[in-house]
Amino acid sequence: MARFTVAREIAAPATAAWAVLVDWPRHGDWVPLTTVRVLTPSPGGVGAQFVARTGAGPLAFDDPMTVVDWEPPSGDDPGDTPGRCAVEKSGRVVRGRALFTVTPLPGRRCRVAWTEDVTVTPHRITRHTGPLVALAGRAAFSTTIRAFARDVERR
Template identity: 75%
Template sequence: MALFTVARDVRAPASVAWNVLVDWPRHGDWVPLTTVRTTTPRPDGVGARFVARTGVGPLAFDDPMTVVVWEPPAGDEPGAAPGRCEVAKSGRVVHGRALFTVTPLPGRHCRVAWTEDVTVSPRRLTRHIDPVVGFAGRLAFATTLRAFTRAAESARRPG
């Protein structure tokens, strides 16, 4: 099992970063080689489901996810309760959990943390490379979070 967290400070209010982060189809804008589609009528809240398709051609795989925790940030000011979204991954290749938190900071900024706790299948082949998966995951998601940060900061509301 690979467990890692990446975090970045974002020059945008927590509410803005949250809205960009949980716009599931938009993940394809900053996750390389990935497209995302929602599979439930409502894309938000507990029970919402979506599928990320990652890769190219025959090397692509589906990563179906279901939202199991949905707590938007309570406000944009420091001390407001952070936003928290957790998804359960139930794919044939990747399974486990992802957790996103958005914590308000001073100056209408926020900190976004993305945690992945995943297993890659087939387990009999991948169980010995968990440290490599964790290292590669940290690098890949750090790049993804940098791209997300640019998107969130460009979506920033005036004021």
């Protein structure tokens, strides 16, 4: 498995960051070459399902996900319960889990952390090169979380 976390402090309240973070189709605004479509009537809560399609032409792949943990932040003040969402990835190319946390901070700010714990097909790639896959993932998702932060802070 390849495991990495990217985190960023954002100049926005936790509840505002959460609302944007779990608006699954908006992930396509920050993740290059990606579109997201929700498969269930409700996009939020445990059991919600969506598919991220990443890539171009014959190099594109689907990354189907199901929400397995869902706890919105209880408020925007330090000491309020952080938001937490976990999704299970069940695709042919990427399998594993992603975890998002949104922690309220002083001054109507928050800290957003995005953790990926994934295996890439063929699985022997991740088994033998997990640290390199994690390094590449960390670099790519650092760009993603910066784009997410700009989006949230503009609101």
